[in-house]
Amino acid sequence: MGKWLFVTEKPSVAMEFVKLLNVKGIKADGYIESDKAVFTWCVGHLVTMSYPEAYDENLKRWSLSTLPFLPKEYKYEVIPAVKKQFNTVANLLKREDIDRIYVCTDSGREGEYIYRLVDKIVGVEGKEKKRVWIDSQTEEEIRRGISEAKDLSEYDSLAHSAFLRAKEDYLVGINFSRLLTLIYGKTISNFTGEDRVVIAVGRVMSCVLGMIVEREREIRGFVKTPFYKVIGEFNVGDNELELTYDGEWKAVEGSEYFQSHYLYNESGFKRREDAEKLVEKFRELSKSSKIIIDKITKNKEIKKAPLLFNLAELQNECSKKFKISPEETLNKVQSLYEKKMLTYPRTDARVLSKAVSKEIGKNIRKLTSYKGDSDVGAIAETIVNNNWFKDLEKTKYVDDSKITDHYAIIPTGEGLQSYEKLNDLEKKIYNLVVRRFLSIFYPPAKYNKIEVVTKVGNESFFTSDKVCVERGYLDVLNWEKDSKENKKVEFLNKLRKGQVVDLNNLTIKNGETTPPKRYTGGSIIIAMENAGKLIEDEELREQIKGAGIGTSATRAEILKKLEKIQYIASNKKTQIITPTTKGEMIYEVIKASIPTLLNPTLTASWEKGLKMVYQREITPEIFMDKLENYTRTNIHKVLSNNKVVNGENLFSEVIESKNITIAEKAIEDVLGICPICSKGQIVKNKKGYGCTNWSNGCKFFVSEICGKKISTVQIKKIIERGRTDIIKGFKSKKGTDFDAALILKEGKIQFDFSK
Incomplete structure (x- = not known):
């Protein structure tokens, strides 16, 4: 043997x-x-x-x-x-x-x-x-x-997916980086002052750059819109005590302003003077009409613990809590995995498998001896003593259909002896994962909610509040306890429908719309996971999650590369990400030539295609045919469009926003793709205008013709439409002046005397 x-x-x-x-x-x-x-x-x-x-x-x-x-x-x-x-x-x-x-x-x-x-x-x-x-x-x-262990051949479809992913990145990177560098590289280097600029293009990288640039431009172009709300202060008389509460006016059905064009939204006006008119109306109404409590609604709300961490959610949480990059989070959680303390980190799943859920008691029992985080051991013991883990497989935290390779990141319950040797950040991340894990076994949090509608004539004021009556899993996640006294809820609970109240005061509250937030290292990871959509609500994210941009294993690496090649910058203290001037120029180049590379939905569809290969829904050959066709088609489009590279036009938005001074050289050095060979670029040099593909036989060259220097503007017109305007002042061999246009015919520059 x-x-x-x-x-x-x-x-x-x-x-x-x-x-x-x-x-x-x-x-x-x-x-x-x-x-x-x-x-x-x-x-x-x-x-x-x-x-x-x-x-x-x-x-x-x-x-x-x-x-x-x-x-x-x-x-x-x-x-x-x-x-x-x-x-x-x-x-x-x-x-x-x-x-x-x-x-x-x-x-x-x-x-x-x-x-x-x-x-x-x-x-x-x-x-x-x-x-x-x-x-x-x-x-x-x-x-x-x-x-x-299964035969390696059982994983052949995963291997096919892996090889295709590499080929995809290779073909997109090699072909489109060369294509765009040859056409636009010189123009960008003139603006940036670099000797040579290589335009790095990537299937995922370019899409992420596009997301960051477009968010920055949304913010840059955002115009604040003011709005004005009307707030009423109401008084409830009592034999011993007078109490007040506030209500916000809303233009609900029955209101004079319902769906009015004066409104910014149902609770705010576009103009202050319209809000002032309403206030005046209320003051008059309060003199002659009773103000009554029209409706009281009481509800109980139950909120369960959030789903477990996958890598993207953990990276986002660590970015918010600890202000660290996605790459640093991955490095730390990988280290905890190798120390046997956590399960495999590069996972997209936020749930457990049924098989794991049946054995989950082992993990919890091991955590009862955990001393690293003050009360975690006691929390684990409470779960064990109450058998709260017994029916886990019947909950939303267990779902085999939402697991591809690995289940969510959870503590193994082992390696606890290594805790004291961990650095401070590793301890924080480990405790974050442990508490999220244990929270799913605790009862839900329970709230009492109350909403009061106060009527002034046909107009309605709304007052609401919520109080947590049973913290449940919130005690595990160690959220700060609500220190405020819930006097408001207690007071609102005493109100009765039909009760008459007094109008004490009316105020106008100014507000204004706010621009979208810039991405952070964590939020861009979440947006990548959700195919370009930054969804704040955690539960909604899980409901709509499909094919993302990149994978849990590669997203942090993509951000690191974009920063390394200086297309984006990251603030180390806040983790806020912004595009650099160079990054915005690269974005403009891709947008003008291969805009589909910036489309998150298309980029996500390629990832979905790789998943389909892995799941044997399509063959590797089908995927490869689509990839090669995409590459071939887009190169043909760029070359056949004969795009004129005009730096001033191409980078106008960047120039304006960054206050860049344009040199004439930056505008005129590179004029466009050669209209004869479609392979080289037309560039200006000391002798005239020629094609960079001259060494392969291209004959395009224009210098002085019949004593007349041809302007850059007219050369661009030859490239764009194959003909100049009528040019005056040519001289024949006999010295006679004549006027003519220049045209491109049979691969040569010729005169055209037609008007």
């Missing part, structure tokens, strides 16, 4: 496997070996996709004539910095005494891709391959993962 080889994603994970399985082995260079098994590791990615020059050395030079670049067979290569470890893993995979391979990379699309790339290059044949799929790094889960 041969040996078993375990391949993990990181050295630290391999060490955990060795420790938990109680393997007595010898540590070698890049692996650990015992008499029955060998443990080795990747160090993240060992293999990457080759650049175009690996296919053809000539592709190293960027040229419009080589686009689109659509390989028939994709090439891959070992990353030089990790070649030593790749060779170690490759040699172990090929060893004759190893007959079974356990793939133990992270249980997700990216982890699958990391191993499959190595397997593809090495060409591992004739060995049994098993996939270890686990939700945490606990001993129990690792042993279960090994014992229940």
Whole structure:
């Protein structure tokens, strides 16, 4: 019988496997070996996709004539910095005494891709391959993962999805970055003052940049709208005490102003003078009419604990509470996962599976001994003593249909001995997850709500309040207790329908509309998860959630890259994200050329397509055909449109908002795509106007013609419509003056004497 080889994603994970399985082995260079098994590791990615020059050395030079670049067979290569470890893993995979391979990379699309790339290059044949799929790094889960490991082929559709995702990013990045850099790069570099600008384009990255720029422009263009509300102060006489309460006027059905054009909304006027007229009317009415309590409505409201954390929700919460970036949140929660304290973090699910819910008591019982957060141990003990976890599978917190790869992030109940060694931020994040987890077992919070309608003639004033009568799960989430005395609710409870009250006072309250908020690191992650929609309400988010932009594993990385290439800036204290001037220019370029890249719905549909491949609803070939067609079609559109690159027009909004001074050079250096070859750009140089594709035989060149210098304006007209205006002052060889237009005919610039 041969040996078993375990391949993990990181050295630290391999060490955990060795420790938990109680393997007595010898540590070698890049692996650990015992008499029955060998443990080795990747160090993240060992293999990457080759650049175009690996296919053809000539592709190293960027040229419009080589686009689109659509390989028939994709090439891959070992990353030089990790070649030593790749060779170690490759040699172990090929060893004759190893007959079974356990793939133990992270249980997700990216982890699958990391191993499959190595397997593809090495060409591992004739060995049994098993996939270890686990939700945490606990001993129990690792042993279960090994014992229940399925054939690697069971995950082939996940591997197809992973390879397609990489090809998608590769084709979009290579083709559109080259295309737009060649056409617009010089123009942007003239504005930014850089020697050379490479326009980085990405399937997800460009869409996220678009979301950030468009939000910034919404704010920049926002015009505040004032409105005016009428507030009444009413008095209830009592033998011993006089009490007052406020009510807000609303133009409900029956009101003189119901659906009036004077209103901003049902409770506010557009103009102050209209509010003043209403106040005057009320003062007159109060002299002759009784003011009565027309309606009292009392309700009870029950609110259950929020759903569990997935990565996006946790990143958003940490951004708000701790002012840290999504990347930092992911790093910390990944560290807690590797310490066996939390389950797998890169998950989109906010619920548990039925199988996990049946065993959830184990997690809670382990937390009863938790000392890190003052009362968490007691909370866990209360749950256990009351058996509140018994019927969990019947609640909204358990739903197999909402789980793809992994369930929500929850504490394992293990690794508690490591708590004191955690840094302060890790402790805060761990406690956040623990409390959210325990809160779902507690009873709901209960509120008493009351609404009073006070009538003045045909007009209605509304007064409402709510008080929490049973805190339930709120005690677990450690929300601050309501310190105010609920005198208002107690008082409103004493009122009776038909009771007569007095009008004490009327005031006009000024208000104004507010612009949308800028994205933070957390809120942009939520917007990405919901295909570009920033939905504040947590429950509504869960109801409409579909295919998002990017994945839980990649969203933080996208933001990090946008910041690194200086398309966005992030305030470290507030986590507020804004686009840079360069980022706005890149946005304008994409909007003018391939606007679909900015469409969140389209970008999300590509992610949905990858999911359909994973779920075997479509074949990889169908997805690839659509991807190549999209790439081909958009390159053709850009090249055939002969867009004129006019910096002043293209970046007008950026120039105006940023007060940029325009140099004439910035406007005129690059004029557009060559109308003859459609591959090069027409640029101005010392000799005249020529095509950058001249080395491949393009003949477009215009200098002085018959003693007349041709203006930039007329060259642009040739590019745009193939003809200039009538130009005066040409001189023939005999010295005679003549007027003519220049036209593009049969690939040459010729005279046209027709009017």
